[in-house]
Structure formats: C-alpha cells, structure tokens
Amino acid sequence: xxxxxxxxxxxxxxxxxxxxxxxxxxDSASNYFPWYKQELGKRPQLxxxxxxxxxxxxxxxxxxxxxxxxxxxxxHITETQPEDSAVYFCAAPSxxxxxxxxxxxxxxxxxxx
Amino acid sequence: DAGVIQSPRHExxxxxQEVTLRCKPISGHNSLFWYRxxxxxxxxLLIYFxxxxxxxDSGMPEDRFSAKMxxxxxxxxxxQPSEPRDSAVYFCASSLxxxxxxxxxxQGTRLTVV
Numbered sequence: 001x002x003x004x005x006x007x008x009x010x011x012x013x014x015x016x017x018x019x020x021x022x023x024x025x026x027d028s029a030s031n032y033f034p035w036y037k038q039e040l041g042k043r044p045q046l047x048x049x050x051x052x053x054x055x056x057x058x059x060x061x062x063x064x065x066x067x068x069x070x071x072x073x074x075x076h077i078t079e080t081q082p083e084d085s086a087v088y089f090c091a092a093p094s095x096x097x098x099x100x101x102x103x104x105x106x107x108x109x110x111x112x113x
Numbered sequence: 114d115a116g117v118i119q120s121p122r123h124e125x126x127x128x129x130q131e132v133t134l135r136c137k138p139i140s141g142h143n144s145l146f147w148y149r150x151x152x153x154x155x156x157x158l159l160i161y162f163x164x165x166x167x168x169x170d171s172g173m174p175e176d177r178f179s180a181k182m183x184x185x186x187x188x189x190x191x192x193q194p195s196e197p198r199d200s201a202v203y204f205c206a207s208s209l210x211x212x213x214x215x216x217x218x219x220q221g222t223r224l225t226v227v
Contacts, residue, residue: 034215043218091216099211099213100146103156103158106155
C-alpha cells in the first residue's frame with residue numbers, strides 16, 4: 001500500500017504571501033501525483049497534477065514540484081488571495097497493480113486579507 | 114456530462130435504520146471509489162471498483178457496510194444498521210484510469226445518524 005504524509009495541517013498567511021504544502025510518499029513505484037482543493041462544504045477538485053517524468057509543473061499562480069529520489073512533492077501557491085482559502089489534499093497511487101489513490105490528511109490554508 | 118452524481122445530498126436517520134447512498138459515475142470511467150470524510154480521519158477510502166468489480170474493500174469499517182456496482186453507471190453504499198459514529202460526508206468518485214488520471218468527485222452525501 002501507500003503511506004502519504006502531508007504537512008502542515010494548517011497554514012495561515014497574509015494575502016500576497018506564498019504558501020507551500022509538502023507531501024511525502026512511501027511507494028517508489030508511484031508515478032502520478034495530484035493536488036485537490038476542497039472549499040468549505042464542497043467536493044475536492046483537482047487543481048494541478050504532475051507525473052514522474054517531470055520535476056516541476058506550473059499553472060499561473062500554482063506550481064507542483066516533485067523529488068522522486070526523496071519521495072516528496074510540494075504545492076506552491078504564489079501571491080495568495082483570500083479565495084485560495086480552502087483545504088488542500090495531495091494524493092499518491094498505491095502499488096500492487098491497483099493504483100488506488102491514497103490521500104494525505106489535508107492542509108487547511110487560511111489567507112488573511 | 115453532468116459529472117459524478119450522488120443522492121441524496123443530505124440524509125438524517127435514526128440509529129438502527131438502513132441507509133442507502135447512490136452514485137452515478139461519469140460515463141466511460143472504469144474506476145469508482147467510495148470515500149468517507151470526517152474531521153478526525155480525513156478522506157478514507159472505503160471501497161474501490163474496477164470495471165464494476167470490487168477490487169479493494171479493506172477500508173470498509175465492518176460488516177454493517179456493503180457496496181455494490183451492478184452496472185457501469187450505478188453504485189450503492191449501504192449501511193445496515195446505522196450508528197451515530199457513521200455520521201460523515203460520503204463521497205463517490207470516478208476516474209478513467211485509477212491512480213494515473215484525475216479522480217472526479219460527486220457532491221457528497223452528508224449523513225447524520227441520530
């Protein structure tokens with residue numbers, strides 16, 4: 001199976017600051033790493049993902065970096081805005097052929113205006 | 114496509130009653146997941162179906178929980194009998210290729226057992 005650890009559990013920043021959330025995984029065979037955003041009372045939705053053949057991917061103010069050697073990947077949000085406030089989840093697939101996505105415990109990001 | 118559709122959105126039931134949650138995955142997706150979300154335990158995988166076949170049900174808490182997927186467009190999660198500790202938000206999600214592509218979540222069912 002896969003063990004995914006996510007840190008920090010809560011993150012409070014001022015509007016305009018950057019936010020970084022990190023996840024570590026245990027299965028070296030994992031090759032797909034998504035990040036989901038869940039606003040209060042809503043469903044988790046994909047915001048960015050990365051595959052193991054690249055080290056970084058950017059989409060406007062968000063980016064994900066992957067270090068396969070160290071088995072960790074991080075979400076970076078620059079120029080944070082109040083609407084970025086949400087819970088963010090990382091996920092990594094388990095091995096053994098089933099590739100079931102295992103989610104981290106989530107990071108509650110609060111952006112203060 | 115309307116996305117993953119779950120029903121009901123909210124369910125309040127008395128302890129001991131049977132509860133059935135329903136899910137319609139996105140057409141063409143071959144993987145379907147049931148997750149339970151609580152503050153204490155986060156997003157827990159309950160069961161995973163691939164091509165309508167249950168592949169991993171190790172997350173199902175106990176025999177009171179059961180899930181079925183009779184065809185590619187419908188799945189149910191049943192709790193019988195329900196208990197207050199089952200109160201949570203239950204999400205159904207589907208993906209085109211598990212673990213390699215995005216999982217699309219339904220709106221969730223908020224279950225309250227009193």
